[in-house]
Amino acid sequence: MTAPEADGLVSAYAAPEESDAEATLRPKRLSEFIAQHRVREQLELLLHGAMRRGSPPDHILLSGSPGLGKTTLAMIVSAELGVGLRLTSGPAIERSGDLAAILTSLSHGDVLFIDEIHRMARPAEELLYSAMEDFRVDVVVGKGPGATAIPLDVEPFTLVGATTRAGLLTGPMRDRFGFVGHLDFYEPAELEVLLHRSARILGVQVTPEGATEIAGRSRGTPRIANRLLRRVRDFAEVRADGVVDATVAKAALRVYDVDDLGLDRLDRAVLVALVDSFGGGPVGLSTLAVAVGEQPDTVEEVCEPFLVRAGLLARTPRGRVATAGAWRHLGRKPPATVSSGPAAPDLFSSEP
Numbered sequence: 001m002t003a004p005e006a007d008g009l010v011s012a013y014a015a016p017e018e019s020d021a022e023a024t025l026r027p028k029r030l031s032e033f034i035a036q037h038r039v040r041e042q043l044e045l046l047l048h049g050a051m052r053r054g055s056p057p058d059h060i061l062l063s064g065s066p067g068l069g070k071t072t073l074a075m076i077v078s079a080e081l082g083v084g085l086r087l088t089s090g091p092a093i094e095r096s097g098d099l100a101a102i103l104t105s106l107s108h109g110d111v112l113f114i115d116e117i118h119r120m121a122r123p124a125e126e127l128l129y130s131a132m133e134d135f136r137v138d139v140v141v142g143k144g145p146g147a148t149a150i151p152l153d154v155e156p157f158t159l160v161g162a163t164t165r166a167g168l169l170t171g172p173m174r175d176r177f178g179f180v181g182h183l184d185f186y187e188p189a190e191l192e193v194l195l196h197r198s199a200r201i202l203g204v205q206v207t208p209e210g211a212t213e214i215a216g217r218s219r220g221t222p223r224i225a226n227r228l229l230r231r232v233r234d235f236a237e238v239r240a241d242g243v244v245d246a247t248v249a250k251a252a253l254r255v256y257d258v259d260d261l262g263l264d265r266l267d268r269a270v271l272v273a274l275v276d277s278f279g280g281g282p283v284g285l286s287t288l289a290v291a292v293g294e295q296p297d298t299v300e301e302v303c304e305p306f307l308v309r310a311g312l313l314a315r316t317p318r319g320r321v322a323t324a325g326a327w328r329h330l331g332r333k334p335p336a337t338v339s340s341g342p343a344a345p346d347l348f349s350s351e352p
């Protein structure tokens, strides 16, 4: 998925230049896909059932935050079924004709992956309904009273739709998926397993303590864990003996400005501004954004989701407020007016 401002090391969005690095680390089969046991088991049943019957499985909708493995799962679905895969995204399909061209070029059983499916234009979405249901599309030729609809057949296929915002999907669209899977944030222990797997592929030696150090700062997100591993590997090779242990991981992540909770410079700047300049809030988003020299969109879409999930910032009707956890994370004593908040943030539970 593309980011509003994809840059930081701990951004869950993919940077364009890291697609090769990501491809190297992508699991190819369901058995290699780490964690997400419920979705994995359900998918396994769906795929094996379809294979036994010799027909394509129902359409699959995958929801979850960026970087949790939706694209990877779509690729795995096509690999497990042994069929072709076409990749596109909602925003890339500007006209329904673009989608008709893709649909009519699919071979029998192919998987069509549409990322950010909630961002597809309405006419294209309507065309997709009949393709999903009846394997048929009506392509309208001409305009006004002379316009004619030409029906075209589409080979039976499986649509895998991915969305970070399941709530934005229209009812008719959601109803056409026979399987809906939600990907949760990963536990640190699961990310440690993932990091050891990635380290093996990259040929870098990582100690258990080194993996723990990186996993704890990865915001529950495989994409971030793999990215931090690549940066820590650089440090280990240039400034140490190549082995990623806890000391090396800590020193590397200090250089890259990623703190114990996985906050980067901008996240901390937001908290520092809230606490030091605005007495902990409430303060409006635009004022906060000006205080840290960023666009409101960047603060809202890049920083805040994690700060909220980490229990450090609250969005209230009167504005943004620093929680007691935020004061403590910055090493300050929370004022008595701030409720004490959760003892430790629960970073890894995510509800759709």
Ligand SMILES: Nc1ncnc2c1ncn2[C@@H]1O[C@H](COP(=O)(O)OP(=O)(O)OP(=O)(O)O)[C@@H](O)[C@H]1O
Binding pocket: 001, 002, 012, 013, 014, 021, 022, 023, 025, 026, 027, 032, 033, 034, 035, 036, 065, 066, 067, 068, 069, 070, 071, 072, 073, 115, 162, 164, 194, 222, 223, 226
């Ligand atoms: N369960 C997993 N096991 C191993 N690696 C994983 C897992 N989930 C994700 N990854 C790795 O994390 C990276 C990001 O995954 P992926 O591109 O599938 O995320 P996504 O949910 O599609 O993100 P976006 O919403 O931004 O498109 C990939 O390199 C992938 O290999």
